[in-house]
Each structure stands twice: as structure tokens, then as C-alpha cells.
Amino acid sequence: MQPRSRGGGRVRRPSRGAVAVAKLRRGVHSRPPTKEEPIPATLRSLQTRVFALTWLSYASYYLVRKNYAVTKTSLEGQLDLSPELLGAVDTVYLAMYALGQFINGALGDRVGARRMLAFGMMGTSLVGFVMGIGQTGLVFAIAWGVNGLFQSTGWPNNVRAMAPWFSRDARGAVMGIWCTNYQVGGLVATALATFLVAHVGWRWAFFAPSMWVAAFGGILLVFLVERPKDAGLAPLDPDRAAAPPRAAPFREMMRIKRLWALGAAYFGLKLIRYTLLFWLPYYLEKSLGYDQETAGYASTSFEVGGVLGVVLVGWMSNRWSTNRSKLIAPILFALAAALFLYQWVGAAGLVPNVLVMALVGFMLFGPDALISGAAAQDIGGPDAAASAAGIINGLGSIGGILSGVVPAFVAASMGWDAVFYLFVVVALISAGIMAYLALAPPPAHARRR
Known part of the structure; x- marks a missing residue:
């Protein structure tokens, strides 16, 4: 029987479409889509945004990582820095990068990937400017070592930012495409630094990439959505979400x-x-x-x-x-x-x-x-x-x-x-x-x- 109102008239039940619209307006999805169901447009749009932002983020980190290798000949010739010193700077960077992976991975799970990535990108861009005005081996060694710490924010926190947005069953293929970022980023960074050294000098091989990285860090801070629930969507891994x-x-x-x-x-x-x-x-x-x-x-x-x-x-x-x-x-x-x-x-x-x-x-x-x-x-x-x-x-x-x-x-x-x-x-x-x-x-x- 149809339910009736107090006045005796029939109560009109809302249509399925109206219910769906109401849920979207409230930003609520009661469950994630199954394999057989199409991914909702809202979720698909946010997945694309997160994928693009994090892919570009980690690729951009390489712009203030690979440029040092390209400028070594110029540093040796113009500043009279020895090959041994230039190699020592690399070693300092790698050591600090390895240490920073543990530190920044732990911080990322506490502070959040969005803020850690913005902090890291703006920090590494600041180091790039210091490298661009540097004159002595000591300045380069200290600055590039600090850069190792800032650079180490990139991988663990971009991986974290991607984790909530793709189910375990889709993760392998998605991350396979996503992980092209460090290959494409490395190739572009080397080509860009080579062009800048040849046409405007080695200092601009640090200045120009740093400007882009700082700007993109700001973009990431504004537009990156860390979890589906932040947009009113159901988690894609309900078992993990239900755990304390x-x-x-x-x-x-x-x-x-x-x-x-x-x-x-x-x-x-x-x-x-x-x-x-x-x-x-x-x-x-x-x-x-x-x-x-x-x-x-x-x-x-x-x-x-x-x-x-x-x-x-x-x-x-x-x-x-x-x-x-x-x-x-x-x-x-x-x-x-x-x-x-x-x-x-x-x-x-x-x-x-x-x-x-x-x-x-x-x-x-x-x-x-x-x-x-x-x-x-x-x-x-x-x-x-x-x-x-x-x-x-x-x-x-x-x-x-x-x-x-x-x-x-x-x-x-x-x-x-x-x-x-x-x-x-x-x-x-x-x-x-x-x-x-x-x-x-x-x-x-x-x-x-």
C-alpha cells in the first residue's frame, strides 16, 4: 500500500534520480563503486586531478635535482672547483636524501601529503636560488645537502597522496603509468638545464627551474585533495577505512x-x-x-x-x-x-x-x-x-x-x-x-x- 499523509493524501516518494541528486548535493556516496559499476563523474574528475598534480609534482622535483650534474663542467671551469669536490657534493646530497626519506615519510603521515609537498617544493626552489648565486664549494656542499632533505619529501608524500584514490585492484596499472614521472622528469630536466647553460649561463640553470617548482608548490597547496572523504566521497578501500x-x-x-x-x-x-x-x-x-x-x-x-x-x-x-x-x-x-x-x-x-x-x-x-x-x-x-x-x-x-x-x-x-x-x-x-x-x-x- 502507498503511504498516506495526515490529511489522507498519498505521499509522493522521491524518484531515484532525485535521491542521487540530493546525495551529490550533500557530497555523500554511501559506498565505493564496484568493478561492474561505472566510476562516478565526480570521483573520476578528482582522480584525474590528483594523478596529474602528483605526476607533475614529482617530475618537477627533478628540475632542481638533475641540473647540478649538467652544470658541473661550468662550475669546474668558472669557479675552479675540483672534480673531487664536485663528487663530494653529490655524496652529501645522496646521504641526506636517504636520511630524509625516513624523516619525511614519517612526517607525511602525520602532517599530510599536501602540506609536505608544498613545503618540499618551495624549499628545494629556495636551495636552487642559493645554488645560482653560490661562489664557493662550501656553499654548494651545504646547500645541495639541504636540497637532499627537501627533495626527499617528494616520493613518499606523492605516493601517499595517490594511495586513497585508487583501489588495490587498479593500483598496479595506475601506478605503472604514474611512475613514468621520474623518467620523463629526469629527461626533461637534463634537456632544460643543458639548454639554459648553453644559452643564458649556468646560474639560470638553477634560477629558472626554481621559479617553476616554487609556483607549482603553491598550485599543489591550493588544488590537491588528499582523500575522497575530503570531497564527501566514500573511501575506495572500505576495510582499511573502517580500521582505527x-x-x-x-x-x-x-x-x-x-x-x-x-x-x-x-x-x-x-x-x-x-x-x-x-x-x-x-x-x-x-x-x-x-x-x-x-x-x-x-x-x-x-x-x-x-x-x-x-x-x-x-x-x-x-x-x-x-x-x-x-x-x-x-x-x-x-x-x-x-x-x-x-x-x-x-x-x-x-x-x-x-x-x-x-x-x-x-x-x-x-x-x-x-x-x-x-x-x-x-x-x-x-x-x-x-x-x-x-x-x-x-x-x-x-x-x-x-x-x-x-x-x-x-x-x-x-x-x-x-x-x-x-x-x-x-x-x-x-x-x-x-x-x-x-x-x-x-x-x-x-x-x-
Whole structure:
């Protein structure tokens, strides 16, 4: 029977459309969309905004990171700074960057990603201006070390900002595309700094990027929405949202053995990645006899293969969203094989060299992005993703520090063949760690589905 009003007339029930409109006006969605349902336009719009802002944010960090490498020749020639001093500045930066990952990851989960990113971007832009007016090695060492702390706000807090906006089942593919930011950002930063040094001088290679980064930090502060609930939307991970908030997310993450294992595997990947990024052109020129221009262009095959690997491996990982280690482990074993193959065919000619190095990049960057991005979000969830990403990237960054020392020592004492055989061993160790995690029972957060 139809309900009646006190006056005896029938009460008109609101239509489904009216109910939906009323909910939208109140900013309320009672539940997240299922796989079969289309994503609401409001949620889709905010997902696009968060993706674009955080992608551009982390890519922009590289503008005040890669420019120092491009200006080294100018600093040596115009300010009479020695190569040893310039290398020491790099070491100070990497050490502070590794330390900052732990600090800024913990702060991000307490303060919030939006404010941490704005603070970090404005801070690193200020350092850029200091570098642009610097005259002495001491100023560069102190400023670039401080820059390492500001730069370390970028990864853990952008990863945290992305975590609440995409479900676990979609996270692998989304983060695969998102993680192209540090490859594209690095390429653009190098090209921009090269252009500025050539046309307006090395100081503007610091000034101009700093202006953009400071401006974008302000944009992020105004327009980044940190969580769906801040826009009146239901959380995309209801089980995680229903759990009580963590009182001390960083300390809780530090007690998770799986996180330390991921960090140990990532240590090996960053040791290999940073070495190839910094030393591959030198190896091609000095050991294989390529001219400087050819060596530079050929070395980009590593990053080009990496872009393809990040996107494809991320998409594939959605099938293993409860334990992405099952996908990462075999790819890392294939990385060891590709490194071994490169040592044998790399000297056979330019084409096989480029093709096999692209294969190395494919096999390395895919797992690299999954471990430091999607896997950190899987473990940390929306309220501890910054801490999880900071711990993993902090441990990995120690490998980045050693990339400036270990390969040079091994190459000087035993030759570059020994360096690549070392990388094969390192890749196998990382693959073994991931194989152990693949065979271990899935973590509790993955079983609650």
C-alpha cells in the first residue's frame, strides 16, 4: 500500500534520480563503486586531478635535482672547483636524501601529503636560488645537502597522496603509468638545464627551474585533495577505512619485516639503476670506443626500455594485487639474465648493445616502480603510505650512495666486466628476496578482501 499523509493524501516518494541528486548535493556516496559499476563523474574528475598534480609534482622535483650534474663542467671551469669536490657534493646530497626519506615519510603521515609537498617544493626552489648565486664549494656542499632533505619529501608524500584514490585492484596499472614521472622528469630536466647553460649561463640553470617548482608548490597547496572523504566521497578501500587510525604509523611500519625485505631488494635495484644512469655513457665511450655523442644517445636506451617496463609490468601486476612479489621475482631473475647477456653481446655492435640495454631497462624499472610505489601503498594503506614508501626508498637510496663508489672501485681494480658480473649477483640476490616473499603467506592486509 502507498503511504498516506495526515490529511489522507498519498505521499509522493522521491524518484531515484532525485535521491542521487540530493546525495551529490550533500557530497555523500554511501559506498565505493564496484568493478561492474561505472566510476562516478565526480570521483573520476578528482582522480584525474590528483594523478596529474602528483605526476607533475614529482617530475618537477627533478628540475632542481638533475641540473647540478649538467652544470658541473661550468662550475669546474668558472669557479675552479675540483672534480673531487664536485663528487663530494653529490655524496652529501645522496646521504641526506636517504636520511630524509625516513624523516619525511614519517612526517607525511602525520602532517599530510599536501602540506609536505608544498613545503618540499618551495624549499628545494629556495636551495636552487642559493645554488645560482653560490661562489664557493662550501656553499654548494651545504646547500645541495639541504636540497637532499627537501627533495626527499617528494616520493613518499606523492605516493601517499595517490594511495586513497585508487583501489588495490587498479593500483598496479595506475601506478605503472604514474611512475613514468621520474623518467620523463629526469629527461626533461637534463634537456632544460643543458639548454639554459648553453644559452643564458649556468646560474639560470638553477634560477629558472626554481621559479617553476616554487609556483607549482603553491598550485599543489591550493588544488590537491588528499582523500575522497575530503570531497564527501566514500573511501575506495572500505576495510582499511573502517580500521582505527594508526597512532604511530611510522613505528608500526618499521616493525613490518616484509617492508624491510622490500627495502633490501630495492637496495640492489637502486645500486644497479643509479650506476647505469651515471656511468653508462662513460662505459660506452671509454670501454667500447663510442664517440661522446653516440655514447650519450645509446645510453638513453636504458630509460626508454624502462618507460615501457614500468607501464606494462604495472598493468600486469593487477592480477597479482594480493602479492605482487609473484610477478616481481621472475622479472628480476630475467634482469640478471639480461645483464649477463649484455656483457656478452654489448660489444658486438651498436644495435645489439642498444636492444639488450633496453631489455635491461625494461626488466629493472618495472619491478623498481612496483616495489617503491604500489607495494608500499599496499602495505601502508592511505594512512601510512608515506612511511612505507619512505622506508623502502630510504633503504634503496643507500644503494644509490654506493653507486658512486663501488662501480668505480671494481672497474679500476678488476675491469668493467667485473662490474656487470657484480650486477648479475646483485640482481639474483634481489630476485631471491622477492621469491621468498612470493612464497610466504600474503600479509594480513591482502587477505582482508
